[in-house]
Amino acid sequence: MLKRNTFAVATVAAGMLLAACSSGSTSGTESASTAASQPETATSASMAPASMAPSAPLKVGVVTSLTGPAAIYGPPVQATVELAMKQINDLGGVNGQPIEIIIADDGSNPTTGAKAVSKLLEQDGVNALVAMTDSATREGFISQVEESGIPFVYTTLYEGGACLPNMFVIGEVPAQYDPIYKSFVTDVGAKKVFFIGHDYVWPQTVFPLAQKSIESAGGKVVGQELVPFGTSDFGAILKKAQDAGADSIVTGLVGGDFGAFVKNWRQSGMDKSTKQLSLTMTDDYAQALGAAAAGIYGGFGYFAGVDTPANKAMIAAYKAANPDAFSQNTLTEATYDGIQALAKAANAAGTTEASALIKALAGIQLPDSPRGALTIDAKTHHATATMHLLVADETGTYSLVKAFPDVSPGEQCSF
Amino acid sequence: MTGLEVEHLGTGYGTTQVVTDVSLSVEPGQIVAIFGRNGVGKTTLLRGIMGYLPLSCGRVLLDGEPISGKRTHVIVRAGVGYAAQERSIFSDLTVETNLKLARQGGDNREEEAMLNCFPRIRERMTQKAGTLSGGEQKMLIAVRTLANASRVAILDEIVEGVQPGLLGMFQEAVRRASSRGLSILLVEQHLNYALPLAHDFIVMSSGRVVEAGPVTGSSREQIERHLVL
Amino acid sequence: MKNALNGWSFASAVPILNSPWWRDPVCLLIILAACPFLLDSYRVSSLASYFPYAMAASALALVWGYCGILALGQAAFFGLGAYAAAKGIESYPVAPGLVAGIFIGCAAAGALAWILARVSFGVRAGAFLISVMTFCTAVAFEQLALKFTSVTGGQNGIPLDRVLPKDPLLSYYIGFVVFAMLLLGMAVITRSNLGRVIASVRDDSMRIRFFGTNAELVQRRVFVLGAIVTAFAGVLDALYSQIAAPDRIGFAFSTFIVLWCAIGGRNSLAAAAFGALLVNMVSNELSGIFLDYWQILLALIFIIVVMFLPDGLYWPIRVLGSRLNAPRPLQLEPAVASSSHPEGPAFVGEKLIQRFGSFTALDVDRVSFDFGHVTALIGPNGAGKSTLIAFLSGALSDAHGKAILVGKEMLGIPIWKVARLGVKRKFQNPRVFESLSVADNLFIGARDPKLRMRDWLVRDQCLPIPEDVMSLARQHGLLARLNDDAGSLAHGQKQFLEVCMVLGSQSQVVLLDEPTAGMESADRAAIGQVLVYLARSGAAVLIVEHDFDFVRSIADRILVLDQGALIADGTVSEVSEDRKVRDLYLGEGG
């Protein structure tokens, strides 16, 4: 009944790390971002300032959840990042130097995440940052990132609207789901939709937009229910959906609760009377659910079955390096793209200096991304990319229902 | 040899030796009383016999079989009843349950007999034992111990705090138990109660036996000499 | 003074090395003050960000270690502080916003704690109640923080702009100074007179009521104080982490505060703070290397500490400290001649009835005893003697009748108020405060139970004790063991200690339930002498006793109870002639 995943936050102790203020590194990079100046070396010996020297290697910090409730997401991200690093270095590295990657754990919570970022910035002296974390964690370290001035690539699908001059987003934002919802109504036949999501900012932002899209396509939203984390009994909620006459359900549930929901849904017999579009069932999750996932729709920028040569090559290399690993999914692939984008930007700029990197990242194109052509808009700093409406089969493998190329992230930021 | 035998027993708490080289024996049907001032190790001796404390030397035999080293509940199940000095009742449970829990085997004939000695306990069967007065609690302990011991009963100051008028009941109960062949070992301060009962007496001082022998007319003086010292 | 103490002087018996109250906190603070010179700037800023945790752990040590309240929801207070600070700074300019945040956060935490304390403490409340209540509160608060997104930012929390200076050193020392002030402030309280009372509440929250202390009030105040300090820590945490997030308000974070406190040492404020800093610093160092294994190791360490080291990692210091630096004992000085007692009856009761279920334990038509006399209460087992003593000390809340004690109607008055009428009680089995020193036990017995402002700050080093009580204590070796924990005394010495505690307060009415049980005649005589002396100086002494010879030697008047009723009342000779008494009690009847 009462279930915030309270006890699950096992790692609080590991981290319990607060956002301490950055010291010398901040001033160093700030001055670097305005004009290439001499690095300040006095305050922090460990700090290798992002200077203009082309000989400086690209040092990328990657923040993700290796422990805590979101620990499910981190390890495949780590494996994917390592793959990207290897591939880049095999092709000669960045500016003739091998790219360096340092992974840090955010412990699935903001304070640990902030600590991890301050370690990357101050101790490791990274000159670019990639994060695959939830929004709460991102908010915990965002001010540090802003102060540091180094390029930051955020690779999680999120609620949108995070804007910093030095931040770039690869990952779906709600506006990009517009064609997915419309297709769910028109192509799949969802007429009366019920929303079920966790009670936090992402579903709270996503559902009103989804409602607009669904209604503009002729569908109707008949109800919405937000639940606390750790909910595993959805009986009362499914009853509400049934009473509301829903013929389809859109779910924005994260973590283990989604699996519990799917079982509740099946055991109640509502899988016969309703269709489900999940905004969170990534490829690996669908595979873990197996037959239970059959018939559930998904909408993502990426899925493991994307039919491009780049994707097939990437998956083959990934499988070869990690035979037992989880399948690729939209989160891992976006992080892969993030690393590739940084490498490409650094090569284009010919330096790892922050302002040059940021300039190069704005508007950068990855025509051969595994998910298809991808562009980081110079104006919004968010990615324009392909979206896919998917449906899972009996083995929990997604197949494509419909693809929507070059979907704009919409009004996010304006630089 | 039958009954309870203690040979050169030494025991104590941790590294502190409290009881040294105590030997005694209690034949079936015999009553032996141990006297001594406070803190001479009487209770410690009994706890050693009962297996609560490890023995540093010596051994304890029950009907010729060694029982020392065995765990307390095994010793009790072998037929040795023990009434500790402290309030040894389960105060949250009823009198009836207190008796029932201690019952060894299904037979409660002896319990009935003992309840006849202490009719007050029978009246209080459904009451929680903690609500009994101090003297009634002692009666309950006496019933429980004497009814369930099949070979040896060890009573540690069973009449402490009992009003003089009731001593007779306790004497009667102990005699009755003795008459069915129990070896009975009493630890007492109350000479008036214990001396008329006992066949043999032992006086302890500083953890050792300082005086022992059959109870005779002059025993009282012998014992008092040690107690007054 | 020397003369008054028959040549005994404590000054000469005191070891030269003292263990000042400030030793632990100051050692910790000196180390922390030096840290910026020993660590690199990244570690300095890490360490600074752990000060709020250290404060929360210290506050829990005060509440749990010193007062025995295991609060499982400290994070609710911590989170209130953090959210209040975040809302304040979000809504107003930084300075007034911060002030408002501190004020509102601390006030809200204090109010919440007060409510929880009202609900959870009391004569009849179980010790476990507060743990359950705080547990539920923390879980509920986390739900609330997640639910009311518009106020709390939900899962994302409320991010803050930087308030603390960018310079890591400056920001470190700001936290350090705040931490030092709170730590020293709490340390002053724990070593004050109130500190002694708090510890006695922890040891036996019921017994202390019979000395006139409103234990409930003490618990409540300590709990509220701990909540306010914790909320303040929460404010500081929001400033360092620049976010107020729901993971700071829930049960998980509460348990980590408990974990730090237990690992460091719950019995010392400084040790608990040290535990928080240590665990977090080590986590920080190891997290990059083997995070998973560190979690497992931490859990193992915690289990081991709980099982084997109740003092946490602080135990070697504590053991060494108590060996090397015995704390300075109280100076006992003979009391000024006690105030004159009133004449006449100390107690008059009419139609007193006490039932336990269907069992009538007490049913007395009229009973009284007087000042200036030793009155003995005798009767067979189960006659209701202990019930009457319990009644007179205020421990029976559902008795009926009319009872005037020291001129006041006493029915329905809580125990501690009855005690403040000047009534002290000695229990049948000795009940002393086992973890307090013998000196502190005597202090608890003799102190004026009213808590004054100075009791929060000052630790009295001198205590007036009646001369005869002092000689009783000396005769039985208590004065030689003033520094030892009362729990380490032998059974008999505990009896004497409790008698001395009861007599030390110079109460007008003294109730003793078999004070001489299990004692030898010489010791009995000593106690008897004191009681007679006490009565001669005007007090009313009521003593339950079995030994009629002893009663004969001290009592002026005897009350005889049987089956809850008073069957005789008179002088020794009157009662021993009484037919009913002879029949019933002495067993000499037909």
Added chain:
Amino acid sequence: MTITILNSFFGVAVLILSAAGLVVVFGLMKVVNFAHGEAMMLGAYVALIARDWMPFWLGIVVAGIGIGVLGVVIERLLIRRLYRRILDTILATWGLGLLIRELIGAFDPGYSSLDAPFDAPVSILGSDFSAYRLFIIAFAAVLLTAMWVIERFTSLGKTVRAVISDPDLARGIGINVDRVYALSFGTGWLLAGVAGALLAPMVTIAPTMGGNFLVGGFLTTILAGPTLLGIGPAAGLLGGTGGIFATIADATTASIAVLVVAMIAMKIKDSRSGR
């Protein structure tokens, strides 16, 4: 309506299942087992692993026995040293839970799924309801009855209470104290293992899943009090509150309502018990 009522029953049944082992351990031994959720989690894992080797039902039995044996071992190593230190048992078992969770987490980050042996909904008074949910409700009812029988007709409960209140005395009247301790604790863990395995098909199996059951189980246990039977009304009160508020409001409100009701009920219960 039918479905709403059945859902509430199900909520109550889950509370009974997750509290049963806790009630045995707390009610009889006065030990609060904060590792109970992790014991359930282990039960679910055993059922998950057993799936590849044996039928589902046999897996439940294996989970019960396996976790029960583990409980006996833990009692020997850990709990035995903490009797009558009730607050320390909270801390020690909480640390134990953390340890178990981390150990499992080091091997398996989670999110496995176990299928129920029968998954199809059945029709009750015209509405579809999960057959497995019905089974859980029935099982909880049987469990409750069994507890009542044990409490009412055997002296087991009293023996255990005697042992806890005065182990030395219990030895002195011939009770094998060590065995009683171990068996009671083992029974608590056995029930946890069975509950975890039975509920596994309803949830996602992960190292962190135990926490979800502990809060409800803990509150039910505290309200249930010293008798095994109290679990029925306690689970009814909390589950009913949750069910009502989940229907008329939303899930978050329901969980807060349950906490508030639990606090009020706890206060009333405590002032009644008079201690």
